[in-house]
Amino acid sequence: MTEEFTIRGLKDLEEIEKIPYTERAREKSTTELLEKGAAIDPEAPAISFLTSGDAYDKPMVLSYSRFMGGIRQTANMLHDLGIGPGEVVTYILPNLPQTHYVLWGAEAAGIANPINPLLEPATIKEICASAGTKILVALGEMPGTDIWQKTEAIIKDIPSLEYVIRVNGPSDPSQNILGFDETVAKYPSDHYTFDRDIDPDETASLYHTGGTTGTPKLARRSHYNEVIMAYDLQMMGGFTTESTLLCGLPLFHCNGTMVTGLGPFAVGAHIVLLSPMGYRDPSVMKNFFKIVEKYRAEIFSAVPTVFATLLDLPVDADLSSLKYAICGAAPLSVELFKRVETHTGIKILEGYGLTEGAVASAINPKDGERKVGSIGIRMPYQSMKTAIVDDSGQYVRDAETNEIGAVAIKGPNVFKGYVEASHNENIWLPDGSFNTGDLGKIDEDGYVWLTGRKKELIIRGGHNIDPAIIEEPLYKMAGVKTVAAVGKPDPYSGEVPVAYVQKAEDADISEKQIMDWAKQNVGEKAAVPKEIMLVNEIPLTPVGKIFKPALRHDATRRAYESELEALGDLAESVEVTVEEDKQHGTRADIRVKPAPGTDMETIREKINELLARYTVYYTVEKKA
Structure with a gap:
């Protein structure tokens, strides 16, 4: 049995932290951690892979023995092809079992670099050039995807590239293209053919977090960043060897690879891989509640768009196995939060994290108070604070309780900086905390509330x-x-x-x-x-810079005015103004002149319904 933790608030975190994290997380690498999790019960299911949502009752099941065998074979193949410490394997793949083999096999032999398959060829090429890609693994030709066409368009323009490995496709030795299945089968699955003593600070992965064409922003994450994050997720998330989690987020993003990947794998839990397209597969969403019932799923992680879709589906299955769902990546409106919980009975935990922090830094405690609209409390062995910085990003002082400042994180999960030196300017505060670029405040109970973004993503x-x-x-x-x-x-x-x-x-x-x-x-x-x-x-600032807050406010006004047209005959006139708000970051003020015979309560209810899926805070007042 995996150790379970009760976390109600900061006091429980402090109790956990009485044991140093180095005594809890003793593994030095993701390879060591995966081997440990798989050894708990080698015949237990590691992954149930669904080819589509409509085939949810016909999974391909991989035991931990077979799962680790695939990782070892892939690591051995990559090593044999010249991948060693510091050398990069890039992959462009949908959510497949092979994607996990490549990710963890690349980290065992060298460095993994996941890429979003939806990016355009020129952007993919620039990421590969910045990463120094030596081997590129890509999906072969398949209906409904253009990954191989994109790959063919760029492989001659990546100077460091030595091999292309094609998943679901044949070898072509004349082009240095190797078919994944036929090549990996030549290597042993029961042991590694090479010795590598991985230092915890060695780079495990390079995740793309943005950046303009020509200067991609690649976050350099160490093995121990990812190891400690797996422990954090298990402690804060409460999943155990017996847990089943659903993975519908993409495996080029660290939410998919960590929250529904390394974290659960580290304790021998079961992952249901929701088709190659994940939540983007309409058949997965159509059958989502039935999938929960079939696999007795306890946890899933999703973004607000997924919850908005669930709101439109009839609850046609038994969801009693679900302990909670994690919502991250973007804010969830309070109204949508309440409606989803009422409609489905699913308990939602809002959290926060970023690639640079290995994936997660805060979440509403599963056993304590959930403050709706907040991102919860910090995770174990991490610190979060808000700091006042000047216009050039220079630290001025720490913010007071409930004072808005730049959100900063620090801990063994925080990355080692970006590959491109230019991206590392002004990202660290004097105490070593990473300035996330997000704005927020921390209340007297330690709950963090995001109020906006200083960076303009x-x-x-x-x-x-x-x-x-x-x-x-x-x-x-x-x-x-x-x-x-x-x-x-x-x-x-x-x-x-x-x-x-x-x-x-x-x-x-x-x-x-x-x-x-x-x-x-x-x-x-x-x-x-x-x-x-x-x-x-x-609009420009006094020094001539574009003043984007004014444009964001205008865009919000346009969006809300468009939705409120649906008030129709209920209102004689509707006026929306948007401005900065000290508590919420942005506030929309809606002034309505009711039509004769219509009361304001009816109008408020209709406005709440129309704006339920939006996250910008708003007020409603009667216009004289």
Whole structure:
């Protein structure tokens, strides 16, 4: 049996921390930790892989013995092909058992570098160049995916590349392409063919966290960063050897690989891999509640878009096995939170983390008070604080209780910096804490409340988009003078990118022409703006910088006004203004003049219904 922890608040964390983390997490590497978890019961299921949501009752089941055999074979193959400490294996794969073999096999032999398959070829190429990719593992030709076409388009332009390994496809020795299945089968599965004494501080993985074309931002994570995070997840999450967790988030992102990967694998738990597409597979979502019942799932991790989808599904199965669901990556509106819990009975724990902190830094305690709208309390052996920094990012002082400042994290889970030195400027506070770029406050009980982002990332369905990926290509269009990309609130994705454009004098270009240009030139499909707004003037700060808060406020106003059109005959007029708020970061003030015979309570209920899926705080007042 795995040790279980009761965590109600900070006092329980302090009790846990009386034992030094080095005594709890004794393993030096992810390889050692995986071997330990698999040894608990080698014949227990490690992964049940669903080929689709409709085939949820016909899984491919991998025992821990077979799972570790696949990892060892892959590590042996990669080592034989020249991968050693410090050398990088990049993969472009959907959620497959082989993806886990490649990820953990690469960390055993060298360094793993997961890449989002939805990125455009030019962006993938730049990431590989920055990482120094020696072996690229990619999915072969399959209907419904263009991964192989993207791979073929770039492999001749990656100077460090020596081999391409094709999953679900044949070898082609003339092109240095190896078929994964036929090649890996040549290697033993019961032992490693090489000796590697991994130092805990050695780099295990490089995760892409954003960055503009040409300067990708790759987070350098050590083996021990990931080992201690697995322990943190197990302590705070409460999963044990007997637990079953659902994995629907992608295995190029550390939520998928850590929360529903290394953490559970470390204790011999069972992962149900929800098809190659995960939550993006409509058949998975359609059958989601039946999947929970079939596998007696205890836990799943998702982003707000998934919860919004669940709200629209009938509860047609027994969900009594579910202990809770974790919501991270982007804020969940309080109204949506309450509606999902009422509709499904699922207990939601909101949390917070980032790639640079191995994945998680705070969560609402499973056994204690859940403060809806907060991201909970810090995790064991981590510190979180808020700090006041000046406009150039320089530390001024620590923030007081309930004072908004930059959220900073510190602990053995925090990464070693970015690969590109330019990205490491001003990211560390004097005490060694990492400045996340998020803004928040910490209350008297230690609960953290996010109030906004100082960094300007747009978070679309949990996917980080750097505005510069949109702005740089648009600046290259003739007739464009100034561009600013911001996030516009969206009921399903949390935010979607939109671009405000100021034309050059006498330029004759339309919003449609700019959108067409964006579709052809923005290097990431998810980053293509959903809307182009031509404006007479982009707001500037007194020193001439683009003032993006004003544009974010305008985008929020537009989104809310559009939704509130559905009030129809209930209101004579609706006015929305958006501004900064000291407590909530951003606040929308909605003033309504009710139609004759309509009371304000009816209007409030309708507004709450219309805006339930949005996260920006709002007030409703009667307009005289």
